[in-house]
Amino acid sequence: MVSTTATSNVSTGGNPAATAAPGAAIDVQAVSHWFGQGRGALQVLDEVSLRVHPGEFVALLGPSGCGKSTLLRLVAGLDQPTAGTVAQDSQPICEPDPSRIVVFQDPTLFPWRTVRDNVALGLQARGLLASQAHRVDEALRLVGLEEFADSHPHQLSGGMAQRAALARALVNDPRLLILDEPLGKLDSLTRLAMQSEILRIWQNAGFSVLLVTHDVEEALFLAHRVLVFSQRPARIVAELPVDLPYPRQRGDARLAELRHEALRHLGLDQTW
Numbered sequence: 001m002v003s004t005t006a007t008s009n010v011s012t013g014g015n016p017a018a019t020a021a022p023g024a025a026i027d028v029q030a031v032s033h034w035f036g037q038g039r040g041a042l043q044v045l046d047e048v049s050l051r052v053h054p055g056e057f058v059a060l061l062g063p064s065g066c067g068k069s070t071l072l073r074l075v076a077g078l079d080q081p082t083a084g085t086v087a088q089d090s091q092p093i094c095e096p097d098p099s100r101i102v103v104f105q106d107p108t109l110f111p112w113r114t115v116r117d118n119v120a121l122g123l124q125a126r127g128l129l130a131s132q133a134h135r136v137d138e139a140l141r142l143v144g145l146e147e148f149a150d151s152h153p154h155q156l157s158g159g160m161a162q163r164a165a166l167a168r169a170l171v172n173d174p175r176l177l178i179l180d181e182p183l184g185k186l187d188s189l190t191r192l193a194m195q196s197e198i199l200r201i202w203q204n205a206g207f208s209v210l211l212v213t214h215d216v217e218e219a220l221f222l223a224h225r226v227l228v229f230s231q232r233p234a235r236i237v238a239e240l241p242v243d244l245p246y247p248r249q250r251g252d253a254r255l256a257e258l259r260h261e262a263l264r265h266l267g268l269d270q271t272w
Contacts, residue, residue, distance in 0.1 A: 023208030024088050024099060024175035026052040026075060031084030032233070033070055044070050046233040048084070052176075057202060057209040059219035061262060062229030068212040071234070072178050075210060076102050088176070098122065101174040105181040107165035109153040115164050116140065116149040122172045139167040142201055159190040166201065177202070179211040183218070195221055199246065216262045220255050221248055228265040238265040 033045040044067035052058050060068045073079045074086050077096040086093045088100065101122075109118045120136045123129040129136075140146045143163040153161055162182060169177060179198075183191045195218060202209055213219050219226045220242055228238040240258055248255065 022175060022206050023055040024052075025054050025090075026050075026176060026208065026210065027085075027087045027090070028071070028075065029085045029087075031071070031074065031081045031086060033067070033074065033079075033082045043233040045081075046235045048234060048236060050227060050236065052208050052210055055206050055208055056225070057211070057223045059211045059213060059223035059226045060229060061213060061216060061219045061226050061266075062234060063231050063266065064214060066229050066232045067234035068229055069180050072102065072180050072210065072212055075176075076100050076178055078102075098126065098172045099175040100178060101169040101172055101176070102178040102180060103162075103165050103169050103182045105184045107153075107161040109161060109164055109168075111153050114150050114152055115145060115156070115167075118153070118164055119167045119171055121168060135171050135173070139171040142170060142204070143167045143197070157190070158186050159194055162186065162194060163197070166198070170201065170205065174207055176208045176210065179209065179213075181212055181214070184214075191218075198222065203246065216259050216266075217250070217255075220258050220262070221250060226258075226262060228262055238262075 028048060028050045031045055031048045032043065034041040034043045036042055048071060050058070060071065062068050070079070074081050075093065077093045077100065080094070088097075093100075109115075110121075113121075116136055119139055120129055120133070123132055123135065137146065137149075140149055143166050145160065145163050145167060148156065148160065153164070156164065165182070182198075183194050186194060199222060209223075211219070211222060220240075223242055226240040226242060227236050228240065229235065230237045238261075240262060242255075242258060244252060244254055
């Protein structure tokens with residue numbers, strides 16, 4: 001098993017809000033998970049242990065279908081592990097909570113609602129919209145969509161729709177942002193721009209981030225640490241600390257070294 005304990009003094013590029021670390025501490029201990037029961041049961045996670053420190057950005061990298069998204073669902077409280085424990089701030093995670101928000105690959109905006117109304121959904125569902133409507137405007141401003149508040153989803157580009165999904169998450173003031181391939185459907189140029197946008201938002205807000213991606217460069221550009229998973233059932237086979245300050249330069253020689261190391265653990269280094 002690979003040790004995934006990092007220093008609690010997480011570097012956040014010198015941002016004061018991030019230094020305050022309002023982010024959640026996440027502790028996953030010896031988690032194994034199966035789908036189904038009996039002889040037909042399919043194991044998707046195998047003794048996975050990891051820790052996310054407050055304010056830390058951690059990326060999970062691995063083959064498609066290995067079990068990374070399943071792990072995110074367990075951390076979000078959407079499912080319970082077959083074996084092992086998942087905790088936030090030393091408290092067991094047993095159900096979804098507004099402090100942990102998931103952003104998926106598909107923005108899933110309601111087409112009949114304006115951008116503002118889509119972003120307001122979380123507050124509305126919790127009965128807080130009347131008293132905290134200002135947070136909707138703050139979230140829209142944070143993602144640069146204040147001028148599109150009255151637009152409908154069909155009027156947005158793919159990148160703008162994903163910004164709206166981020167705003168919908170941020171309006172809940174999460175302590176952990178869970179990103180499940182949020183940029184996977186965007187074109188390459190929009191994806192690069194959104195990576196920088198996510199970094200900016202994270203550094204301003206200081207929450208913790210757990211990201212699943214298949215993009216090696218994306219993981220290394222964004223995260224403090226990259227955890228590399230095996231084929232299903234997923235095990236952590238490597239931990240790559242990204243020992244570079246923010247903002248990072250995509251052409252940095254150290255990133256190229258880390259990319260080759262990540263690809264080696266994925267069995268793909270022969271092509272580079």
